[in-house]
Amino acid sequence: MTDDPQTLDQALCSWAEKTPDKTFIRAYEGNFTFSESQSIVRNLAGFLRKKGLSPGDTVCLLLPRRPELIFSFLAASSIKVLACPINYLESAGHIEQMITSLKPAAIIMDESTVQPEVRTFIQAYKAPAIAVQKTPEHPEATPWLTCIEHPPCPPLAQQPEDGAYLNFTTGSSGFPKGAVCTHAHLYWNTRSAVETFQMTADDVHLCMFASFSHPHELFCRALYTGASLVLLAEISPKAIAKTLIRHRVTCMMGLAVMYKMIGHHCKKLTFPCLRIAESGGMVTDQEIHNNFLNAFGIPILSVWGSTETTGIALANTPDQYRTDGSMGKPCPYYQVRLVDEEGKEIAAGETGELIFSGPAVFSGYHNSTEFPGREGWYYSGDLAQKDEEGFFRFIERKNGMIKVAGLKVYPLQVELVLQQHPAVKEVAVIGVTEKRRGCVPKAFITPEENTVLDMEELESYCRQRLASYMVPREIQLVEALPKIGSGKINKKMLLANPEFPLPAPAL
Missing domain, CATH: 3.40.50.12780 (ANL, N-terminal domain)
Structure with a gap:
């Protein structure tokens, strides 16, 4: 990596010039060299500019882990447009609220992963839409191949302090917030990881985070070091x-x-x-x-x-x-x-x-x-x-700490103990109101397959390893725990509805 911060486009240009034929992206959809990637990025940027996108605009990305996500990200930032990756797995109402709030000048989506209600909303929204996997339900969306055959657009002059994209919080404690992530932020975070793990151009990176959860993690380390990355759907x-x-x-x-x-x-x-x-x-x-x-x-x-x-x-x-x-x-x-x-x-x-x-x-x-x-x-x-x-x-x-009769209980302490039980697959602990102690721990447990949890034995197991006030006063067995896009357990949903109506596992 260079000693001074580079923008994403500067890094792409550098490796497209130094190692044009080296494979940058490997995926089910095909392999792409640095030179091919730069060409696609330039053409897509040209299409977005033709559609009227200007510096400071936003473009929403509803895309899974596939090369088009990276190309869209790089094309937007090259013309000083903020890329906004959205969790397409969320409810239709949540996605519509995100789009309404962001007011995107364009939307790039994989229609095969977008819910029908969201496609209908996007169609009515009237911003230019690009479809990676096009379906008949949205005939106005421009096919991806048409966009990347457009005459290229050179990058706009950029500074490391310019915004590159909006990196959204998980929303586990409220509605997701978009942190303004600059090129300098990306450079210094990547450089930090590169030095921590001594990464080089010879590395091959596999990142399995969700495409809307820290999406730059999918490509920044390879981009800044001239290495290769693999996308796994x-x-x-x-x-x-x-x-x-x-x-x-x-x-x-x-x-x-x-x-x-x-x-x-x-x-x-x-x-x-x-x-x-x-x-x-x-x-x-x-x-x-x-x-x-x-x-x-x-x-x-x-x-x-x-x-x-x-x-x-x-x-x-x-x-x-x-x-x-x-x-x-x-x-x-x-x-x-x-x-x-x-x-x-x-x-x-x-x-x-x-x-x-x-x-x-x-x-x-x-x-x-x-x-x-x-x-x-x-x-x-x-x-x-x-x-x-x-x-x-x-x-x-x-904000997750539980106070039981004035004594502090950290849910993670209880979860780590329960996770050691051989019949427990996943667990989440929250605090629920109780008249005598004010608040007590409640555990939601997904059992391992083909096992039957003995609740009395599990309580005894906890009492041998935890202080009495830390032992869950209630344990609820569930088929699966709710997750947010990053794969974390959605405790916000559990706190909002402690009875958690998902069915119990079959015994």
């Missing part, structure tokens, strides 16, 4: 394993549940090229770490990042890592502190709020004066502890 143990072997993947990023599946279903395989296995988005417990390390000889490197930090800001590294769920140490170019309610730094071993500063930390939300911070520090709302060696451990969201 299907997330299953066999598909992941096959991709790792076939494409000789060296670096992958996924969620704890993905590593759990791989460790369980692919023990007899080897991944000779894999050297970096990042796990983010949720805590990766000790059992998942041990099973993966024992099966493949590769440690899972837990990381922590947020929309507001533009990606990972804490990480375990190949030479310094923990398998106990620790988030790791601060990455280069990030300053990290733990503070109390008054903003004063606390000692090792105490619980405080994580705050961040650095060139990759955002400075505001789109069309909003709100900024959760002070004096240049972003206050994350996450509670954590730091040990004597400088490793950070996530405790709980600040």
Whole structure:
């Protein structure tokens, strides 16, 4: 990477000139070199400009993990238009509200993944629409191939401080907010990860995050280092394993549940090229770490990042890592502190709020004066502890803590204990109102397949491992827990409806 921040387009131009024939993107839809990618980006930018898009406009992207997502992202930013990836898995009402709020000058979608109600709404919205997978229901949408055959448009003059896209929060604590992510933010976050994991142009990257959850993670590391990336639409143990072997993947990023599946279903395989296995988005417990390390000889490197930090800001590294769920140490170019309610730094071993500063930390939300911070520090709302060696451990969201008769209970503490039970597949713990204690823990559990949970035995299991006030006063078995787009459990839905009407598992 260069010493000074590059825009996305500058990075693409650089590698299209240095290594035009090197494959940049590998996908089911085909392989694309840096030169081919640049040509597609230029042509799409020309089409968007012809449709009247100007600097400062927004373009909504309702696209899964496929090359068109990356090309759309790069084309928009090259003409100073803010790309806005939207969670197409959300309810039609939510998507319509997002589009109405953003007022996009164009919409690029994969019609095969967009709900019929949303297609109808987009058709009535009247902004130019581009369809990657066109269906008869939206005849006015321009086919993708028509757009990328348009005469090219050169990039507009850009500065690293210009906005590149809106990186949306998960919405787990309210309606999603769009953090304005600049080219400089992307550069410094990527450079931080590259230095943390010693990434080079020889790497092959596989990132399995959702296309609307930190979408730059899909391509930025490959783009800025001149490496290759692999897009995988299907997330299953066999598909992941096959991709790792076939494409000789060296670096992958996924969620704890993905590593759990791989460790369980692919023990007899080897991944000779894999050297970096990042796990983010949720805590990766000790059992998942041990099973993966024992099966493949590769440690899972837990990381922590947020929309507001533009990606990972804490990480375990190949030479310094923990398998106990620790988030790791601060990455280069990030300053990290733990503070109390008054903003004063606390000692090792105490619980405080994580705050961040650095060139990759955002400075505001789109069309909003709100900024959760002070004096240049972003206050994350996450509670954590730091040990004597400088490793950070996530405790709980600040607003997720439960007070049982005045005593603090962190749901994650209870969840980690329950996850160790052999019959528990997934678990989520929330606080529910109770007259005598004010609030008590309630656990939602998805059992492992072909198992029957003995509730008395499970309560006894908890009492042997937790203080009495931490033991869930109620346990509800469910077929599956609700998820948000990033794969995290949607606790907002559980808190809004603690009775959670999904059916119980068949016994």
